[in-house]
Amino acid sequence: MGSAHAVIVGxxxxxxxxxxxxxxxxxxxxISIVGAEAIPPYHRPPLSKAYLxxxxxxxxxxxxxxxxxxxxxxxxxxxxxVNALDRANKVIKLHDGGSIPYTKLALTTGxxxxxxxxxxxxxxxxxxxxDLNDVNRIRGFIGAGKSAVIIGGGYIGxxxxxxxxxxxxxxxxxxxLPRVLERVTAPEVSAFYSRVHGEEGVDIIxxxxxxxxxxxxxxxxxxxxxxxxxxxxxxVIGVGVLPATELAESAGLNVDNGIVVDEFARTSDPDIVAxxxxxxxxxxxxxxxxxxxxxxxxxxxxxxxxxxLCGKLECYHALPWFWSDQYELKLQIAGLSQxxxxxxxxxxxxxxxxxxxxxFRGDRLLAVDAVNRPKEFMAVxxxxxxxxxxxxAKLADDTIDIQLAFI
Amino acid sequence: MxxxxxxxxDGSEHEVHVAxxxxxxxxxxxxxVPGILADCGGACSCATCHCYVDEDxxxxxxxxxxxxxxxxxxxxxxxxxxxxxxxxxxxxxLDGLLVRLPKNQx
Numbered sequence: 001m002g003s004a005h006a007v008i009v010g011x012x013x014x015x016x017x018x019x020x021x022x023x024x025x026x027x028x029x030x031i032s033i034v035g036a037e038a039i040p041p042y043h044r045p046p047l048s049k050a051y052l053x054x055x056x057x058x059x060x061x062x063x064x065x066x067x068x069x070x071x072x073x074x075x076x077x078x079x080x081x082v083n084a085l086d087r088a089n090k091v092i093k094l095h096d097g098g099s100i101p102y103t104k105l106a107l108t109t110g111x112x113x114x115x116x117x118x119x120x121x122x123x124x125x126x127x128x129x130x131d132l133n134d135v136n137r138i139r140g141f142i143g144a145g146k147s148a149v150i151i152g153g154g155y156i157g158x159x160x161x162x163x164x165x166x167x168x169x170x171x172x173x174x175x176x177l178p179r180v181l182e183r184v185t186a187p188e189v190s191a192f193y194s195r196v197h198g199e200e201g202v203d204i205i206x207x208x209x210x211x212x213x214x215x216x217x218x219x220x221x222x223x224x225x226x227x228x229x230x231x232x233x234x235x236v237i238g239v240g241v242l243p244a245t246e247l248a249e250s251a252g253l254n255v256d257n258g259i260v261v262d263e264f265a266r267t268s269d270p271d272i273v274a275x276x277x278x279x280x281x282x283x284x285x286x287x288x289x290x291x292x293x294x295x296x297x298x299x300x301x302x303x304x305x306x307x308x309l310c311g312k313l314e315c316y317h318a319l320p321w322f323w324s325d326q327y328e329l330k331l332q333i334a335g336l337s338q339x340x341x342x343x344x345x346x347x348x349x350x351x352x353x354x355x356x357x358x359x360f361r362g363d364r365l366l367a368v369d370a371v372n373r374p375k376e377f378m379a380v381x382x383x384x385x386x387x388x389x390x391x392x393a394k395l396a397d398d399t400i401d402i403q404l405a406f407i
Numbered sequence: 408m409x410x411x412x413x414x415x416x417d418g419s420e421h422e423v424h425v426a427x428x429x430x431x432x433x434x435x436x437x438x439x440v441p442g443i444l445a446d447c448g449g450a451c452s453c454a455t456c457h458c459y460v461d462e463d464x465x466x467x468x469x470x471x472x473x474x475x476x477x478x479x480x481x482x483x484x485x486x487x488x489x490x491x492x493x494x495x496x497x498x499x500x501l502d503g504l505l506v507r508l509p510k511n512q513x
Contacts, residue, residue, distance in 0.1 A: 024441060043448035063448070065437050072439060296453075299446055323452040330474065332452055374474050378454060378481030385513070 001073065004029030006309060007092060007102040009082050009247065011035020013044065013298035014108035014276030014305075016063040019074045021306030032075040032100060034092070039132060040066050040076055045295060047135045048159040049325050053166055054139070058132060085251035087269055104309045107248055107259060107267070107274040108302065111241035111293060116151065120213030125234040129156055130241070141234040144168030149222045149232040151210055153180030155324045156238035158193060161202050162326035172230050173197065174208040174222070185337065189357050189369050192349040193326075200327055241293060243278045256280055258291040263315040265305035273305040284317045285384065286336055286366075296321050319385045321377075329353060332377035335367030335384045344392045346376065346402075356380075358395050365389045376402055409502035413440045413458075416510040427499050431492035431506065432456045442508035449493040454478040455512040456492040461505035468495050468504070483511050 006022055006029060008015045015033045022031055033041070042061040050056040069076050081095035091101045113128040120126070127138050142148070148164045150157045153175030161171045173180070179190040180197075194204055209225035213235060222230045243258040254260040254268035258280030265273045265281070276298035283290045300318040307314050322333040340359035347355030356376035359366040365384065370377035383390065383406045394405035408424040411434050415421070425434040435443035435456070444455035451474055460468050471479055471490055479489045497504065 020439070045448065045450070061448075063436070064439075068437060068439055295446055295448075299444070321453070323447060323450065325450065325452075330452065372474075375477040375480060378478050381513075382481055 002029040004103040005101065006031045006104045006106065007100055008033045008106040008108055009085075009092065010107065010109040010244070010276075010278075011037060011039075011041045011076070011078065012108045012110045012276060013041060013063065013295050014110070014302040015106070016041035017299040017302035018106050018108060018275060018306050019069070020064070020072070021303045022309060023072050023074070025306050025310035025312065027306075027310055029103065030075065031073065032077055033069070034077040034080050034082055034094075034100065036079070036081045037131060037133070038079040040064070040069065040078065042132060043295075044130075045323075047132065048129055048156055049163055051132075052135055052138065052142075052160065052163040061132070082247060085247050087251050087272070090271065103271070105272045106305055106309070107272065107278060108276050108298070109244035109247060109274075109278045110298075111277040112244050113237070114240045114242055116210075116237050116239060118210060118213055120215060120219065121237075123213055123215045123219040124217060125215070125219040125232070126213055127234065127236050129160060129236055129238055138234065138236065142167055142169060146170070146233040147231045148172070149174060149230055149235045150238065151222070151235060152238035152240070153177075153204065153206070154183070154238055154240065155181070157236070158197065159324060159326055160236050160238065161197060162200070165200050165202055166327075171201070172203040172205065172222075172232075174210060174224075174230075175204065175206045176208060176210075178206055180204060180206070185369055186340070186343040186357055186359065188343060188345060188349045192355070192371070195350075196327065196329065196353065241277070243280075243291060245278060248274070248278075263304075263317075264308045264313050265301055265316060266308060273308055275301040275305040281316060283320070283336075284315070285319055285387075290320070290336070292320055294320060294322050319381060321381055328372075330372050330374070332370045332374060333367065334370075334377055334381035335359070335365075337367040337369070340366055342392075344395050346395055346398055347373070356395075358390065358392070360392065363389055379403060379406070409497050409499055409504070411497060411501070411504045411506070413442070414505070414507045415440075415442050416508055425497055427497065429497050431458070431490075431495040431497055431504070434497055435492060440508075442512070443492060444512045445493065447493075451475060451478070451491060451493060454482050454491060457482045457509055457512055458490060458492045459486055459488045459507040459509070460490050460495075461507070462488060464501070464504050464506075467500055482509070483513070484509055 084093040259274040304316040337359035344358040354372040356370040368380040423438040447453040
């Protein structure tokens, strides 16, 4: 083994991929993954779904078993926080006073939850949902017949609501904006999700202004500005995430809504790459800089970063895609809909539980939200990857094979 | 512990023993078999764990489910033997299973 040392900070999706790709790409030096949590990198998406619902054990969440890292010569340095990055001496400083020197460094620090400093936010039974530990604590408060209030009608909030309804809980979702998923989907798709959650027994309150959380040691109610008080045995706050850039910022790296990286995942320091939720990067398909919160971006950008560290420069040009499972709804999203001017529907959002919403700007197909329509998702993902657009009239006609719609 | 044999597109072979009840996808990712990406971790959402089941084993693995079949129509180079490996559970009856991997997943 060579004496070079690649150190990966943040035991995330991106870290698991980066370490694996480094080995596959021929990096023959040491590799270490340093992570604050005590568990090897794990799949986060099931946290708000199967894991919350008790259908999965934490071992089943691991991206790779611990033995894989051992066999691959990848050191896991877990339960360890990185306090500082000393670029001049190429060393990271750990919370326990230790330090690790690096030849190359990769920052895969992910994102942290946006906090709401509401009166009463310190009460027991008030949670955020990001880490395994968060969900382990939430699981101590759930149970049939109990009341949950979810603050935030984004994907995390709605997935959590669905999982808790499955468990027989009374669930209320509070959304500050006029509709759920407002930041990420068209009004038709928001209306669909509101309808289905209503049918499943979730109470959604939009334009809700939360005034305070009330309780006596443990949360008991959520008070709204209009005087409404909603009973709560637990509260889950899901109001978005912020890129975890503290370490990069204090080390003087270029940070602007994420760690700024180039098309090869390089930061402003040539010996440091970054990948995943923490980065601000250029996407050539949409011709703009992005900060994405997704598994796809974490794994694909990690491969680019690993290639760069192995001396193989390949531009990052992946198509973003996402998924969200709620009840029996399988939502798959290909592309980015932001900036759309027109939505074309295939199937109906007003009834039933299967449709695809295609987003256009001018003649250009930007993205699809496909609910229980895996074929439409796959077809659009492929079309957007190769730069095709589509005929809106054909997309809207459910009797025409989707394959014939692309141009 | 059933034995599974993966043959990569370049011809390299990977034999792994897995606990009965493991998905074929995990058999690959847990053992570092290249060519199975499994981005969504087994949620049947991404179609990046595509493989070809050897014809002699098709009867035992069974056919793709409805969602899986729709996704398989759009993977690169789909074949009648295509499956998503996250949807195959390796039980003792699949001891010796032979699967081939596509050149690319996406």
